[in-house]
Amino acid sequence: MIDELREARRSAGWSQRTLASRVGVEPQTIKRLEGGVGSVRTLVAVMAALDFHLAGLGPGKTLSEQLLTRRRARSMTLEAAAMKTGLSRTTIASLERGGGSVVSLLRLLAVVAPHARRRAPERSYWGQGDKDDRDSRFTPPDFMASIYAAFGEIDLDPCAHLLSPVVASRRILRSEGGDGLADTWSGRVAFVNPPYSELLKWLRRAHDQWRVGTVETVVCLIPVRTDSAWFHDVLSADADIYLLQARVRVLDPRGKGQHTPFSLMLLTLGATAEQKERYESITPGFWLTRSAAVRR
Ligand SMILES: C[S@@+](CC[C@H](N)C(=O)[O-])C[C@H]1O[C@@H](n2cnc3c(N)ncnc32)[C@H](O)[C@@H]1O
Structure with a gap:
């Protein structure tokens, strides 16, 4: 997912500095995020700036809500998710409320939505052929x-x-x-x-x-x-x-x-x-x- 995020920035033609100024953070924060380190709040702001959405989660208006509905759709209790991810129940509950770190989020994603991928952006032209x-x-x-x-x-x-x-x-x-x-x-x-x-x-x-x-x-x-x-x-x-x-x-x-x-x-x-x-x-x-x- 982090690789796809970096790719989305590059295909928008933005440098890390441009993205940082759009989101209102330091370029260093974007660099760290693209290394998988940072807060979920920053990640969510970056996703919004890049019009980056994940497919393969549950229904919901926010990433945290989608994570929660996805876990529930898989009939996975907080305890079971905690056991499988090695995260505490408090950490998972925090992620499902929009908090937490990207490292924890990636661990939770790998368990509740291992196939989550970037949803193909809507194209305004036909993509194939000359x-x-x-x-x-x-x-x-x-x-x-x-x-x-x-x-x-x-x-x-x-x-x-x-x-x-x-x-x-x-x-x-x-x-x-x-x-x-x-x-x-x-x-x-x-x-x-x-x-x-x-x-x-x-x-x-x-x-x-x-x-x-x-x-x-x-x-x-x-x-x-x-x-x-x-x-x-x-x-x-x-x-x-x-x-x-x-x-x-x-x-x-x-x-x-x-x-x-x-x-x-x-x-x-x-x-x-x-x-x-x-x-x-x-x-x-x-x-x-x-x-x-x-x-x-
Ligand atoms: C999206 S297609 C639509 C064809 C037709 N008008 C229809 O509604 O089914 C656009 C067409 O414009 C033609 N076209 C492109 N440039 C043109 C030009 N300068 N003069 C006339 N036709 C052109 C292309 O050959 C292409 O078939």
């Missing part, structure tokens, strides 16, 4: 049925693919020399499920074409990724956002369904109240209310 492969995921017909029902027929798919089930009167296909980032968008409704590796570029393009007025309504299916100043300062003032309750089962080029490893949302520009209401009545989720500050 970039083109990761970007070739198609919107499934059942999802499109709710789009057609709510927004009407699709006039344009600016990032289409020959294997995609999306039905649109005009498709911009890269395989035929088209470029959705350069060719003019047109029509009443454009449906955009863009390459997620270039999400911002596509959102900027959608916003630009919608503002110019060559396309009336733009409906984008995109990851819930809102961490850019442009999204907050510009796009959010014009966009309506629908948070989908379910993960979408997109199709790979072989037609195999696969749930996205991240949440998706619908982002629309120029959608009417009727279109939005219709969509909400057929798809689990809800439209975000725009704050007065950004509403134009």
